[in-house]
Amino acid sequence: xxxxxxxxxxxxxxxxGDKWSLLIIRDLMFFNKHAYSDLQxxxxxxxxxxLSSRLEKLEGDGLISKRVDPNDKRKKVYRLTPAGxxxxxxxxxxxxxxxxxxxxxxxxxxxxxxxxxxxxxLIQDLTSRLTAQLNT
Amino acid sequence: xxxxxxxxxxxxxxxxGDKWSLLIIRDLMFFNKHAYSDLQxxxxxxxxxxLSSRLEKLEGDGLISKRVDPNDKRKKVYRLTPAGxxxxxxxxxxxxxxxxxxxxxxxxxxxxxxxxxxxxxLIQDLTSRLTAQLNT
DNA sequence: ACATTTAACTTTTAAAATGCAAGTTAAATT
DNA sequence: AATTTAACTTGCATTTTAAAAGTTAAATGT
Numbered sequence: 001x002x003x004x005x006x007x008x009x010x011x012x013x014x015x016x017g018d019k020w021s022l023l024i025i026r027d028l029m030f031f032n033k034h035a036y037s038d039l040q041x042x043x044x045x046x047x048x049x050x051l052s053s054r055l056e057k058l059e060g061d062g063l064i065s066k067r068v069d070p071n072d073k074r075k076k077v078y079r080l081t082p083a084g085x086x087x088x089x090x091x092x093x094x095x096x097x098x099x100x101x102x103x104x105x106x107x108x109x110x111x112x113x114x115x116x117x118x119x120x121x122l123i124q125d126l127t128s129r130l131t132a133q134l135n136t
Numbered sequence: 137x138x139x140x141x142x143x144x145x146x147x148x149x150x151x152x153g154d155k156w157s158l159l160i161i162r163d164l165m166f167f168n169k170h171a172y173s174d175l176q177x178x179x180x181x182x183x184x185x186x187l188s189s190r191l192e193k194l195e196g197d198g199l200i201s202k203r204v205d206p207n208d209k210r211k212k213v214y215r216l217t218p219a220g221x222x223x224x225x226x227x228x229x230x231x232x233x234x235x236x237x238x239x240x241x242x243x244x245x246x247x248x249x250x251x252x253x254x255x256x257x258l259i260q261d262l263t264s265r266l267t268a269q270l271n272t
Numbered sequence: 273a274c275a276t277t278t279a280a281c282t283t284t285t286a287a288a289a290t291g292c293a294a295g296t297t298a299a300a301t302t
Numbered sequence: 303a304a305t306t307t308a309a310c311t312t313g314c315a316t317t318t319t320a321a322a323a324g325t326t327a328a329a330t331g332t
Contacts, residue, residue, distance in 0.1 A: 004155075004180040005180050006241045007159075007241065008233075008238065008244075012234055017153075017154065017155040018153065018154065019154070022145060022153070023146060026145050043142070043143060044140040086233055086236060086237065089233075090233060091145055092229075093226040094144065094145045094149075097223065098144030098147045101222065102147050105142045106143060106144070107144055
């Protein structure tokens, strides 16, 4: 996606403004999915060619990294980069929005409670957990 | 867009997971654009048929409302609903993300500073300003 | 009052993206 | 050595997007 404008919101959408990219980031962020097949098996069932092209774009955009699994060279390990980790507050606010406007979904109640009571702490905790993974 | 899963993030993307919808919300939220032609003239220049279909979907999803301008019956007035206003924290976090990872864009520095120093106050202020508009 | 302009769309059509199924390749397992 | 697994790629039909032109009703200008 070419840059459409100098707007910071538009800029984020240039990276993740589609139906799938943020779900990949979600899976890397909250569900410890790191393999292609893990990502393919999320509830939304994204097509393999789309997954492939989104991973390629996210990597090109510097939001995720890809490396060969040293224990099994067939496998690739996908991870969030620091820029990808920093998408966390956006995802948290999406969860909060749904908890307010679509409460019948599978809302992670505990996370939402923490987001309300100690938002900065929650982000700190999750960020350091994710950042720790980067050095393994 | 049909519901893809029970995930709260996926749910938000079912509403605004495309390149354009959040830009419409941005324009209603930050730039006081309320007419079709205003929205059409944003920097990203969305095609008129796309704008039309997005407005229709956003209205159907309960994020915006549409009414005839009483002063000029050719005009329609588009506004955010409370659910639309509640997207504000998501947009703020996008702005913050770009301020950190794409600082060369047009970052609203003052807003970002406020977001860092008194996030709750910022959201409160902007929300009440937007909510006030709903009763005019 | 009549012609022109404005606002909000709709329609058309070509190009691009998506979604589905099947196929490929290299590495691990049996 | 044969089979299975993981990560893709390819082909093709369908859907969505984008760009341009056209429509309709209301307001404005003369």
